[in-house]
Amino acid sequence: MSAPQIKIPATYMRGGTSKGVFFKLDDLPKAAQVPGPARDNLLLRVIGSPDPYGKHTDGMGGATSSTSKTVILSQSSKADHDVDYLFGQVAIDKPFIDWSGNCGNLTAAVGSFAISNGLVAAERMPQNGICTVRIWQANINKTIFAHVPITNGEVQETGDFELDGVTFPAAEVQIEFLDPAADEGEGGGAMFPTGNLVDELDVPGIGTFKATLINAGIPTIFVNAADIGYSGTELQDAINSDTAALARFETIRAYGAVKMGLISDISEAAARAHTPKIAFVAPPASYVSSSGKQVNAGDIDLLVRALSMGKLHHAMMGTAAVAIGTAAAIPGTLVNLAAGGTAREAVRFGHPSGTLRVGAAATQVNGQWTVTKAIMSRSARVLMEGWVRVPGDCF
The missing domain is CATH 3.10.310.10 (Diaminopimelate Epimerase; Chain A, domain 1)
Structure with missing residues (x-):
């Protein structure tokens, strides 16, 4: 008998000109909370890879590099940071996830997710204004600031900021990459x-x-x-x-x-x-x-x-x-x-x-x-939230 499906809390988000499936680390099955084959196999199944048809019909991926992405977030282990951000770029036609780099577009969504999911301390949250989310980018060991607009204590997602490559306007989120060229490690x-x-x-x-x-x-x-x-x-x-x-x-x-x-x-x-x-x-x-x-x-x-x-x-x-x-x-x-x-x-x-x-x-x-910082504006929006379902024996 085949294993039944399991469900895992997840949020489907657009960030900049990309979109991906976001998870809190402690919501993942125990075996997938640490790096390794179980985590990779789970996320591959979530996205629907590898897909020889190149369509991601049986998964959450969009069959392009911009839409075959996964994000794992947790309370930051680093001083003076709010959230640890780990990004996985999922191959479409191969059983492979590349953990070697960051996704700058999805960084805008990381700030929004962190606030909405309680990863930012309440005392750092304005009732109205801008919340600066301090992100530790764990793939490349970098600090990034996401300046997220807040209205009535909640993330402001709608607005009139237009970003070429994104169909509809949204609220502007300024992203600040600190010291982006130092200590790459390679x-x-x-x-x-x-x-x-x-x-x-x-x-x-x-x-x-x-x-x-x-x-x-x-x-x-x-x-x-x-x-x-x-x-x-x-x-x-x-x-x-x-x-x-x-x-x-x-x-x-x-x-x-x-x-x-x-x-x-x-x-x-x-x-x-x-x-x-x-x-x-x-x-x-x-x-x-x-x-x-x-x-x-x-x-x-x-x-x-x-x-x-x-x-x-x-x-x-x-x-x-x-x-x-x-x-x-x-x-x-x-x-x-x-x-x-x-x-x-x-x-x-x-x-x-x-x-x-x-x-x-x-x-x-x-x-x-040397470069001290780089700055650009993006936007982010929750597309869907709830659970993703995968076969319980896929990882």
Whole structure:
């Protein structure tokens, strides 16, 4: 006889241009409260992976990198923090969860969930105003502040803040990534793991490209769009319908990961699909976004397109936006050069769904670049709450 289904308290949330299934750590079955195969197998089943049909019909996932996400939250174990945030990027067609990085978009939802689920002390909650939720990002050992609006003692989710890539307006949540490039724990912990603002990245069988390799927000490989045959105005179909192009991007990503010191051999890249990201940049140009909205060259500083989990992202990953803002603030990087080559503390870039502004404060000390914080605005909303159900023997 097959095991009956069990139910687990969960909340389905949108954060920025992503959505995922949120859990409190102590609501998970005991075997899944610690890292390991039981936790991974449970979350894979929740999302509906691996799915050879690529649809997530039998799970909560949305069959894209932006919607195949899981979050585990708990009372923070760190002093001066409210909540510990652990993020799992779930592969769609493989039995694999990547725990190597953060999701910056879902960070906006972490603050809201923490407040609504009693993870923020009552004395830190205003009746009306802004509650600053102090988040410990456990994947990358970082502090993030989510500035969440409060009305009558509850999270204010509705509002008129519009975010390109999200259909409806909502309340604005400002996200502050503190010291996003320090102590990454990999690639020497340096913002620029090779010591260079621009490297020559040799990819056998494809070519040699100028690349900016940066650890900020999330390890990211930036290349020039023109060097790989693109304009920077591409939308998803132009890349995602081209299997040869996707294979080239993955090969470039693998060799970049080796050069960054994240892996020792390109064969290891498949087991590290979430990081590093690969993105291509270009000077400003006008284009029509995926929603049909006109984006004018005069309204942006540069163009950026980024891939996530092997596909071109429909908008921009929040952590990659931190990398973009940080690199833009440092004269000489490919991102900065695409934006005109001048010193700047904020940049507005064009992505497939529209535009996004991100700020970063970067300084040079003893010849080494550091960034103290990066800031962007997102929004978040509870879509559904209650329980998810999975077969009791799936983990």
